[in-house]
Amino acid sequence: MTKPNIRYSPEPVIEPKEGCDWADTMVLNPAMVKDKETDTIHMLFRATGPWPQKNLKGLSDPYPIFLGYAKSDDNGQSWEADFSRPALAPALEYDMDKIYVIDDEEKKVPNYANGCIEDPRIFEVEGELYLTTACRMFPPGAYWEGDKRKDNRPDWAEDKFNPFGTAATNNDTETVLFKLDLDKLKEKDYDKAFQYICTLTDGNVTDNRDVFLFPNKMKIDGKMQYVMLHRPDEPNVFKCGKGVHKPSIFIAAAENIKDFITEKATHKLFAVGIFDWEEERVGASWQPISLGNGEWLISYHGKQLPDYGYTQSFMIIKEQENDFPKIIHRCSERLMYAQQEWELPDKFPCPCIFTTGGVIIGEDLIMSYGAADQKIGIAWTSFEKLVVFVRKFDENGIKICE
Missing domain, CATH: 2.115.10.20 (Glycosyl hydrolase domain; family 43)
Structure with a gap:
């Protein structure tokens, strides 16, 4: 029984960008979508770098996680990545009253994408394009050195009766759904490319990620x-x-x-x-x-x-x-x-x-x-x-x- 031949890029197609504060340490876990009108592939990738200006308690510099944009016109052989700014960035607020966002119904809702926006997946549901991201309320420290989820958690989050519950207390992952406007993304009009919809998982229940929907109802x-x-x-x-x-x-x-x-x-x-x-x-x-x-x-x-x-x-x-x-x-x-x-x-x-x-x-x-x-x-x-x-x-x- 012969395994399918899987060919790999002989070297990275995108690497951390020296001097880019939001992507100088890691770039990884990229989502892709093909343009329906051409063979151009569009990518959103996870990226991070140290953010000392948001070091809350002096325990460790936070490493908030951003999404960057790239595209390929040669079936993924080479990529043009935009390191001029993140495509989608966490708000990085520590004030309880500021951790809110306006959703697709013009309602003010908790912004669970405040600290980190990780591991994107792009998919279509009933003809509409969506993005899921694994998010945390607060940015962790250098997480590859151990569990630093609470190093930059504000004091009010330690109270289990805070407005966001254990999602803030534990700084666990919640999956957030965005609607994605591919035309705006292609134009690099990032401020209009993403619409916060809702959370799909509940950080007050358990950390939860690797989330996406099927294209059609069943x-x-x-x-x-x-x-x-x-x-x-x-x-x-x-x-x-x-x-x-x-x-x-x-x-x-x-x-x-x-x-x-x-x-x-x-x-x-x-x-x-x-x-x-x-x-x-x-x-x-x-x-x-x-x-x-x-x-x-x-x-x-x-x-x-x-x-x-x-x-x-x-x-x-x-x-x-x-x-x-x-x-x-x-x-x-x-x-x-x-x-x-x-x-x-x-x-x-x-x-x-x-x-x-x-x-x-x-x-x-x-x-x-x-x-x-x-x-x-x-x-x-x-x-x-x-x-x-x-x-x-x-x-x-x-x-x-x-």
Whole structure:
């Protein structure tokens, strides 16, 4: 059984930019979307650098996380990155009364993207383009040196009765949904490119990330509903995840996008780690790709330390009549992992290839990834051959044919 050939950029396509205060330390975990009118690929990437002017308590300089913009006109071989300013930046407010934003309904709501805007995913839902980001209320210190989430947390956040709850007290991740105007992004009119919609996960429940929606609604429990993948850090807090304590993939349904953080949403434990390279966690990587006939290709990642780090594989799921989709093929082999010297650990001790974007151009699936949590690479493979290979495994990862 021949694995699909995956070709990797021989060197980073985007690296930290010396002298750029918001991107001089790390650039990673890029999302991508293809222009519908051309073959231009647009990218939003995660970036950080020290921000001493926002050092609140003198414990450590904060490293707020920003999103930068880049584009490629040659199928991802080379990229033009805009380091003149962030495309999307956290507000970095410490005053309780200033941590608010105006949403798409002109309502003043808590700004959970105040401290960090991490790990973007771009996807389409019913013809509209959206962006999800893993956000924190306050910027951490140099997080690769340990847990520094609370180094720049204001004193009022220590009170559990603060207006934002444990999302502020613990500075855990909440996933925030933005509407993305691609035309404005292309014009670098960044102030008008993003519209804050809502949170999709609740930091008062558990840290939660790796979140995005399917492009279309599905009939579940007799209703046409939006369907979302997410990855809670503590699955046990959900009724359907009782007894599971390792970060795992969940699937959720709601009639309204803003209902996903309410009791109106239905959640189901979708996939837990079952292979050695998934020992610590599994999470979905980027937006599902339709294969037709109600089937979807899902890219996902596993983590295991110290040997494997973050690696990537794929599964195929199929829609069910009046129910959540189910896994029908799950590749038990890790298909993407750090191999080149520039992809191997530096600041972090963890080998890491972490894909957060995938687009199809011609016969190729083009994937963007963060390497060693510090640089950005691109990988190419035959989409058809990849799908054929994943179909050689059953839902439990057992080979069913050669």
